[in-house]
Amino acid sequence: MSEVVLDIQSLTKTVHKQKNIVEDVSFQMQKGEILGLLGPNGAGKTTTIRMIVGLIKKSAGAVFINGYNMDENAQKCRAQIGAIVENPVFYDYMSGWKNLQQHARMAVNPVSKERMEEIVRLVQLEHAIQDKVKKYSLGMKQRLGVAQALLHQPALLILDEPTNGLDPKGIRELRDYLRELADQGISTLVSSHLLSEMQLMCDRVVIMESGRIIDETVIGDLDAADTAEDRVVAFQCGTGQQAQAKKLIESLPGIEILDLEDQQTFVLKMQAEKIPYINKLLVQASIDVYAIERKKTSLEEKFLSLTAADNATLQQEVQ
Numbered sequence: 001m002s003e004v005v006l007d008i009q010s011l012t013k014t015v016h017k018q019k020n021i022v023e024d025v026s027f028q029m030q031k032g033e034i035l036g037l038l039g040p041n042g043a044g045k046t047t048t049i050r051m052i053v054g055l056i057k058k059s060a061g062a063v064f065i066n067g068y069n070m071d072e073n074a075q076k077c078r079a080q081i082g083a084i085v086e087n088p089v090f091y092d093y094m095s096g097w098k099n100l101q102q103h104a105r106m107a108v109n110p111v112s113k114e115r116m117e118e119i120v121r122l123v124q125l126e127h128a129i130q131d132k133v134k135k136y137s138l139g140m141k142q143r144l145g146v147a148q149a150l151l152h153q154p155a156l157l158i159l160d161e162p163t164n165g166l167d168p169k170g171i172r173e174l175r176d177y178l179r180e181l182a183d184q185g186i187s188t189l190v191s192s193h194l195l196s197e198m199q200l201m202c203d204r205v206v207i208m209e210s211g212r213i214i215d216e217t218v219i220g221d222l223d224a225a226d227t228a229e230d231r232v233v234a235f236q237c238g239t240g241q242q243a244q245a246k247k248l249i250e251s252l253p254g255i256e257i258l259d260l261e262d263q264q265t266f267v268l269k270m271q272a273e274k275i276p277y278i279n280k281l282l283v284q285a286s287i288d289v290y291a292i293e294r295k296k297t298s299l300e301e302k303f304l305s306l307t308a309a310d311n312a313t314l315q316q317e318v319q
């Protein structure tokens, strides 16, 4: 049976008396689910998150955490949320461990030493936890922030743009421990403007633009159905053959040349089923094909096929 951890109903934020920067946003999160809030800069992700955690007042709508209405049971609800919205604040001159202890003292639920050690292990800070925070890299501070947010054993973790400033290894590790938390039944709401990252990290994504939800996608469904209509593929030809290949392809209907990447490569948008045909055509024209590479994830392709305007903004974010 599914258990709803977070239920947001018609959340709206109005500024300057008439402008809605978040409008009628509704979604639910299940226990153990990783949900992505995806959208370009200014879409309203942070505003939505701030309303959920109570950092700003909502103008309309309702937030339920584990069935409790935030307006009626604020304390009970807050005890169930661990969040990093703005950059977490640390005492730089103290060790990571001392910072966690400080935080634990203020936590709503009592925090044992074992619990602290468990969290430190989870975010992989064992080797550095006794070092002063001023020596930490950005990624390490981010992990310490996640550790703080998790100390009081919340059911729901909320992270606003957690991969900002992380290197690829850091992003992969974040992904791994969010999955580990999910396996333990903890739900995570994570915001980002990066499509490919969200596809790898989340079970489901809710897409926002201009304050509204424009789409919602279950990642598993996406992989199964795989929209084959707008496949973006790079073909790499032999040296000096690009122009000849381009000429050949330009004459074909339903195939769009998006980019000439370098002297040898061109990027096409077309139906996936045409890939073998293009390959055959090139080879028959004595053009050597060194590589055929898919350039966008299935989530990116899905959004390529959304409206042109949405497409333009979302793609900008990706690049």
Ligand SMILES: Nc1ncnc2c1ncn2[C@@H]1O[C@H](COP(=O)(O)OP(=O)(O)OP(=O)(O)O)[C@@H](O)[C@H]1O
Residues within 6 Å of the ligand: 015, 021, 039, 040, 041, 042, 043, 044, 045, 046, 047, 048, 193
């Ligand atoms: N207090 C405020 N008063 C007026 N406008 C605001 C206020 N806070 C945010 N906005 C506007 O609301 C829109 C949504 O902002 P928000 O920070 O929620 O977007 P975001 O999706 O988090 O963007 P980003 O990816 O840049 O973090 C923006 O256009 C922003 O300028």
Ligand SMILES: [Mg+2]
Residues within 6 Å of the ligand: 045, 046, 047, 160, 161
């Ligand atoms: Mg934001």
